[in-house]
Amino acid sequence: MAIREKGYTGWEGELKPSSQLWLPIFFSGIKTxxxxxxxxxxxxxxxxxxxxxxxxxxVRTKPExxxxxxxxxxxxxxxxxFNLFFTNGFLIFMLFIFCIFAGAELIAADLRFNALAxxxxxPLDRLDYIGGKFSILLFYLLLFTLVxxxxxxxxxxxxxxxxxxxxxxxxxxxxxxxxxxxxxxSFTLMLSSLTANAKFTxxxxxxxxxxxxxxxxxxxxxxxxxYFNLFSIQRNITQVGNLLFNKGQSxxxxxxxxxxxxxxxxxxxFSAVLFLRIRRAEG
Amino acid sequence: MNEKKxxxxxxxxxxxxxxxxxxxxxxxxxSLIPVLLLLLVKIMQTARPASFTSAADxxxxxxxxxxxxxxxxxLALFFxxxxxxxxxxxxxxxxxxVRPVPRWLVxxxxxxxxLLVMGLITFLGLVLSFLIANFDLLASxxxxxxxLTYLAAALLAITAYSGLFALLASFMRKSILIGLFFVFGxxxxxxxxxxxxxxxxxxxxxxxxxxxxxxxxxxxIFQLEPSPVFSSVLVLMLFSLxxxxxxxxxxxxxxxxxxxxx
Amino acid sequence: MSAVIQAEKxxxxxxxxxxxxxxxxxxxPGIKGLLGPNGAGKSTFLKLAAGQLKPSIGWVRIFGEKTFxxxxxxxxxxxxxxxxSFYPDMxxxxxxxxxxxxxxxxxxxxxxxxxxKALATVGxxxxxxxxxxxYSFGMRQRLRLSSSLVHEPELLFLDEPLRGIDPLWxxxxxxxxKEYEKAGKxxxxxxxxxxEIEAMTSDIILIHQGRVFAQGNIxxxxxxxxxxxxxISIRSNRPRQLAEKLVRxxxxxxxxxxxxxxxxxxxxxxxxQLFDFLTRFLAENDIEVDEITSPDDNLQAVFDYLxxx
Numbered sequence: 136m137a138i139r140e141k142g143y144t145g146w147e148g149e150l151k152p153s154s155q156l157w158l159p160i161f162f163s164g165i166k167t168x169x170x171x172x173x174x175x176x177x178x179x180x181x182x183x184x185x186x187x188x189x190x191x192x193x194v195r196t197k198p199e200x201x202x203x204x205x206x207x208x209x210x211x212x213x214x215x216x217f218n219l220f221f222t223n224g225f226l227i228f229m230l231f232i233f234c235i236f237a238g239a240e241l242i243a244a245d246l247r248f249n250a251l252a253x254x255x256x257x258p259l260d261r262l263d264y265i266g267g268k269f270s271i272l273l274f275y276l277l278l279f280t281l282v283x284x285x286x287x288x289x290x291x292x293x294x295x296x297x298x299x300x301x302x303x304x305x306x307x308x309x310x311x312x313x314x315x316x317x318x319x320x321s322f323t324l325m326l327s328s329l330t331a332n333a334k335f336t337x338x339x340x341x342x343x344x345x346x347x348x349x350x351x352x353x354x355x356x357x358x359x360x361x362y363f364n365l366f367s368i369q370r371n372i373t374q375v376g377n378l379l380f381n382k383g384q385s386x387x388x389x390x391x392x393x394x395x396x397x398x399x400x401x402x403x404x405f406s407a408v409l410f411l412r413i414r415r416a417e418g
Numbered sequence: 419m420n421e422k423k424x425x426x427x428x429x430x431x432x433x434x435x436x437x438x439x440x441x442x443x444x445x446x447x448x449s450l451i452p453v454l455l456l457l458l459v460k461i462m463q464t465a466r467p468a469s470f471t472s473a474a475d476x477x478x479x480x481x482x483x484x485x486x487x488x489x490x491x492x493l494a495l496f497f498x499x500x501x502x503x504x505x506x507x508x509x510x511x512x513x514x515x516v517r518p519v520p521r522w523l524v525x526x527x528x529x530x531x532x533l534l535v536m537g538l539i540t541f542l543g544l545v546l547s548f549l550i551a552n553f554d555l556l557a558s559x560x561x562x563x564x565x566l567t568y569l570a571a572a573l574l575a576i577t578a579y580s581g582l583f584a585l586l587a588s589f590m591r592k593s594i595l596i597g598l599f600f601v602f603g604x605x606x607x608x609x610x611x612x613x614x615x616x617x618x619x620x621x622x623x624x625x626x627x628x629x630x631x632x633x634x635x636x637x638x639i640f641q642l643e644p645s646p647v648f649s650s651v652l653v654l655m656l657f658s659l660x661x662x663x664x665x666x667x668x669x670x671x672x673x674x675x676x677x678x679x680x
Numbered sequence: 681m682s683a684v685i686q687a688e689k690x691x692x693x694x695x696x697x698x699x700x701x702x703x704x705x706x707x708x709p710g711i712k713g714l715l716g717p718n719g720a721g722k723s724t725f726l727k728l729a730a731g732q733l734k735p736s737i738g739w740v741r742i743f744g745e746k747t748f749x750x751x752x753x754x755x756x757x758x759x760x761x762x763x764x765s766f767y768p769d770m771x772x773x774x775x776x777x778x779x780x781x782x783x784x785x786x787x788x789x790x791x792x793x794x795x796x797k798a799l800a801t802v803g804x805x806x807x808x809x810x811x812x813x814x815y816s817f818g819m820r821q822r823l824r825l826s827s828s829l830v831h832e833p834e835l836l837f838l839d840e841p842l843r844g845i846d847p848l849w850x851x852x853x854x855x856x857x858k859e860y861e862k863a864g865k866x867x868x869x870x871x872x873x874x875x876e877i878e879a880m881t882s883d884i885i886l887i888h889q890g891r892v893f894a895q896g897n898i899x900x901x902x903x904x905x906x907x908x909x910x911x912i913s914i915r916s917n918r919p920r921q922l923a924e925k926l927v928r929x930x931x932x933x934x935x936x937x938x939x940x941x942x943x944x945x946x947x948x949x950x951x952x953q954l955f956d957f958l959t960r961f962l963a964e965n966d967i968e969v970d971e972i973t974s975p976d977d978n979l980q981a982v983f984d985y986l987x988x989x
Contacts, residue, residue: 173595228602236595334503334594335441338496341598342488346448349483350455357459357476420784427781435769509765512732513827517782518755670749673734675694676763 160267218380240333428527449543477551494579581661689738758828
């Protein structure tokens with residue numbers, strides 16, 4: 136049972152249970168990450184694909200400009216535009232870099248400095264703590280995915296002079312960033328909760344990202360089956376994009392809904408492991 | 419004071435605890451996954467020879483992708499930067515620098531200990547992979563020559579990468595991010611550029627030592643224009659030596675403040 | 681007798697933050713208490729002296745030699761740091777054994793002997809095979825102390841050595857430090873707990889805001905502070921009569937009577953003359969005195985006065 140009474144013996148107010156105890160963790164985490172030394176550099180890097188696609192969206196309406204022709208040719212439809220934006224390798228890589236930079240030490244640092252005892256001597260339980268940490272990563276990940284996606288929609292409408300937009304596509308633009316952000320946040324926080332050494336967590340995040348991709352390639356080459364792409368984090372993310380934006384069409388010969396199941400399943404598993412880890416620390 | 423004895427004490431102690439460490443076990447696990455993959459392929463190949471790529475053919479790809487492009491740089495980044503950063507982060511540096519041991523010897527002793535750990539982790543996976551993949555070719559001297567080539571290239575790669583990351587760590591705290599950008603950013607991108615730009619990477623010289631078939635030229639096709647073997651070995655050895663000496667000098671002269679902030 | 685530690689114009693900045701400023705010291709053999717509040721610069725001074733930090737300005741020497749990165753001198757120095765940090769995967773024995781080997785023990789057997797002795801000194805023999813991460817705070821503190829003693833150095837720097845130690849072991853460690861001094865060694869002990877320093881030595885250096893405020897024998901320092909009135913406490917059977925007489929004296933600044941305890945607290949700026957007067961007056965008037973003390977002839981009073989509380 137969470138400890139709720141300590142530290143309030145001299146307080147004269149009314150002890151009311153609150154459902155928003157994660158908010159102080161959230162606000163504090165947002166500010167801390169923003170103030171970090173290379174934060175703006177990383178933010179710039181993650182925002183870079185958005186700038187390129189913004190230019191491409193503009194050039195799409197002005198073919199005489201002949202800029203980024205190779206990219207613009209691939210953006211024939213709105214669906215392909217958003218599919219390519221959300222699943223491009225550079226954006227995914229930079230999101231992982233952000234998770235390494237900001238997320239790796241979110242829980243590892245608390246373990247290192249025995250801060251969990253401080254948290255749980257307040258009227259906080261696991262959900263509040265995990266919710267607070269999750270919300271920090273979700274905030275930034277959505278800032279780098281959902282917000283640019285919606286901005287691209289807005290600018291596309293402005294540049295094309297037309298407000299028409301597919302509602303299903305809009306729904307996909309809203310849903311995909313959430314799926315991706317929940318996956319990345321759960322993955323990062325789970326690894327962060329496994330060790331007090333944030334440096335090791337950083338390396339493992341990237342190692343797993345690249346290793347699983349290499350493993351998938353190897354298995355695919357050996358067994359000559361595209362189903363082994365399910366081992367690759369990046370390819371699963373790409374397939375989820377294909378499912379939501381491209382009606383499941385893809386270069387690989389395996390159903391994209393399997394990737395969605397894999398991503399959602401892994402998110403649940405990572406979250407469960409995280410929950411259990413914090414329980415051990417709290418208990 | 420007998421510096422050989424203290425060097426031996428540093429080496430044996432840090433090797434023992436570096437090898438027993440949980441993180442080393444995790445890296446060892448990563449190192450053995452390709453071994454399992456090759457074992458699986460070998461078994462399946464035995465059952466249905468025509469249906470699968472041979473393990474021997476897969477071996478060189480696995481060496482390149484798993485060991486030389488992934489595991490070795492990551493091991494070198496983690497252990498190379500840990501030589502100094504761990505002592506600062508854990509505030510244990512004072513126990514080493516208040517002993518009658520020259521600081522450069524503290525650095526060198528600990529570095530060599532970690533080099534042995536990295537070598538053991540890599541060589542174990544490498545040798546087991548070789549034995550499984552080339553099981554039918556073990557009687558051939560050429561196979562063993564190939565193994566020695568891979569082992570030598572691995573050792574040079576480990577020392578070059580770890581020397582670089584140890585040097586970065588000797589004067590900056592956030593060397594991990596820079597190291598990650600170097601390996602997975604710079605070295606990954608530069609591989610696609612033809613010409614001398616490739617020579618500004620470690621991986622170029624490492625790959626020049628490996629048995630590798632040149633690719634056709636084209637945009638976004640990985641391009642290797644290998645350097646001669648002798649000059650690659652020389653460059654890697656010199657690079658390792660220079661970075662390690664520089665790191666030892668920095669460690670000898672620099673003041674490290676063990677603050678409470680991380 | 682030549683100074684063990686010498687410092688001249690010693691200053692240290694951490695960026696814009698001042699660690700220590702313009703310290704000029706010569707420390708002779710014996711036990712020296714380094715006293716000051718948190719953040720005064722005690723640890724900074726110890727680290728400068730022990731060669732862990734480089735001076736920004738000035739210099740510090742031990743046995744006539746500069747200390748930073750001068751590894752030869754470290755066979756004569758022991759340093760017990762303030763940080764609670766260890767190699768967590770080592771046992772207590774492994775850690776001290778490692779330290780002994782770094783001091784160039786002639787053989788593993790000799791290193792083992794040194795280790796056993798060092799651990800026995802701090803009472804960790806029965807815990808030697810346990811991992812350090814399982815030790816309590818007090819045990820880790822004792823292990824830290826042990827690491828600084830393993831090679832029996834001539835000069836010991838102890839940065840808050842009694843922090844977290846239980847009362848029984850505090851007494852033992854204080855006794856150990858005094859035995860070290862009797863063996864001719866020099867010990868510099870830093871603390872912000874006055875009673876700890878008082879129990880070990882009367883020879884102190886007062887540091888505050890990076891500067892040395894005073895140094896020397898505590899009683900001598902107190903005597904120098906003439907501007908600060910001395911307090912004398914007298915418990916007697918006729919406090920009112922005594923008070924009536926004392927209040928007329930010119931060198932008595934104030935008299936405070938506590939009827940409940942029959943105690944007078946007298947403030948004077950001429951303590952010696954007052955004692956002369958008291959001796960005669962008490963004898964002539966047959967007043968019984970149970971107790972005479974100087975409540976502020978101690979470190980606390982000096983400390984409070986000097987740092988302006």
